[in-house]
Amino acid sequence: MIWVIPMAFLGEVSVQPILHETIRNLYWHVTMWFAMFILLLASVVHGIAYLRHNNPIRDEKSLALTQVALLYGGIGIVTGMIWARFTWDTFWTKDPQLNGAAITILAYLAYMVLRASIPDARKRAEISAVYGIFAFVLMVVLIVVLPRMQDVDSLHPGKGGNPGFGNYKDLKNDMRLVFYPAILAWTLVGFWLANLSFRIQHLNRTSHAQH
Amino acid sequence: MPNINLVRLLTILVCLPLPVFAGLPTDTLVDLNRLNGGIRSFQVGTCDSTLFYVDGKGVVLSKGNIPALARPYRIDIKSQTTEGVYVDNHIELWQTEQNRTVYVEANVIEMATGMRKDGKIWVVIAVVFVLFAAVLGYLLFLQKKIAALENKSAQ
Numbered sequence: 001m002i003w004v005i006p007m008a009f010l011g012e013v014s015v016q017p018i019l020h021e022t023i024r025n026l027y028w029h030v031t032m033w034f035a036m037f038i039l040l041l042a043s044v045v046h047g048i049a050y051l052r053h054n055n056p057i058r059d060e061k062s063l064a065l066t067q068v069a070l071l072y073g074g075i076g077i078v079t080g081m082i083w084a085r086f087t088w089d090t091f092w093t094k095d096p097q098l099n100g101a102a103i104t105i106l107a108y109l110a111y112m113v114l115r116a117s118i119p120d121a122r123k124r125a126e127i128s129a130v131y132g133i134f135a136f137v138l139m140v141v142l143i144v145v146l147p148r149m150q151d152v153d154s155l156h157p158g159k160g161g162n163p164g165f166g167n168y169k170d171l172k173n174d175m176r177l178v179f180y181p182a183i184l185a186w187t188l189v190g191f192w193l194a195n196l197s198f199r200i201q202h203l204n205r206t207s208h209a210q211h
Numbered sequence: 212m213p214n215i216n217l218v219r220l221l222t223i224l225v226c227l228p229l230p231v232f233a234g235l236p237t238d239t240l241v242d243l244n245r246l247n248g249g250i251r252s253f254q255v256g257t258c259d260s261t262l263f264y265v266d267g268k269g270v271v272l273s274k275g276n277i278p279a280l281a282r283p284y285r286i287d288i289k290s291q292t293t294e295g296v297y298v299d300n301h302i303e304l305w306q307t308e309q310n311r312t313v314y315v316e317a318n319v320i321e322m323a324t325g326m327r328k329d330g331k332i333w334v335v336i337a338v339v340f341v342l343f344a345a346v347l348g349y350l351l352f353l354q355k356k357i358a359a360l361e362n363k364s365a366q
Binding site: 025028029032068071074075078079082083085086087189193196197200203204207 | 334335337338339341342345346349350353356357360363364
């Protein structure tokens with residue numbers, strides 16, 4: 001994996017077609033959200049696995065993945081604000097996608113607070129696994145479903161009657177060639193970061209147990 | 212980098228009502244190249260085409276003899292200077308029996324300066340910067356945790 005990631009990075013940079021303007025943010029801002037989605041999905045899978053088998057390693061993995069997903073979501077919000085400032089002329093709009101994303105980020109911040117507030121390890125793992133499932137469903141509804149519904153005004157491409165990625169007549173396949181590997185690369189980086197975080201937590205817990 | 216001084220000077224100069232440019236052919240109203248200090252491309256927006264036309268080099272010409280006009284006739288042209296700055300040119304023509312006046316305005320379009328210049332590529336740079344700063348920040352956070360672990364195992 002450690003080999004795959006730099007390769008994905010290098011490949012990604014070299015194939016980037018020279019597209020003008022901020023459309024290039026597709027490879028940065030948008031990939032963050034896709035990667036976040038995949039990381040959170042993995043986190044929920046680990047959460048459900050914990051609920052079934054009560055293996056604390058699953059809980060640790062779920063937490064690490066959520067942590068990195070939150071980081072990605074935060075980056076997504078900040079980069080989106082910068083992008084919006086110079087395209088939509090404002091940092092924030094009433095766009096349902098923006099508010100949905102903000103609520104999701106807050107929900108996952110609440111997840112972190114909730115975890116920190118439960119001293120008992122087993123209870124903490126159980127509650128956060130259940131909360132994680134609800135938060136994931138909330139995220140899917142707010143970010144994926146709601147902005148795509150009819151009669152919802154959104155400035156985001158592909159929503160509210162705006163042309164999306166698939167509607168670009170020129171270079172759409174060239175862009176796909178970069179976009180999909182970029183999602184893959186950032187997802188793998190995310191898993192790697194989460195793995196580091198997990199290993200630290202795991203060492204912390206096991207060394208605690210020894211003392 | 213656009214020459215800011217030039218742009219400022221231009222705006223001050225050409226916001227004043229100007230008489231017909233001396234030394235140009237009689238039917239030439241405005242030469243965008245002279246006006247904006249060299250242009251790379253231009254796009255004609257609003258145009259009273261019964262009176263005006265723009266040749267390929269960005270010279271605004273009037274069609275033949277202009278009768279006394281009841282209202283000011285206008286033409287709006289957006290052009291990009293050789294330095295890459297976008298300029299909105301608003302040209303109006305008044306004609307009375309005695310004289311005719313060409314009013315020319317050149318406004319540098321705010322959209323093409325600062326972060327918006329160079330096709331807004333600096334926005335992407337800022338986004339990438341934020342992304343890497345955040346990931347590095349997270350790595351530092353992990354590093355601190357590892358250091359704490361190391362300290363613990365050393366004890």
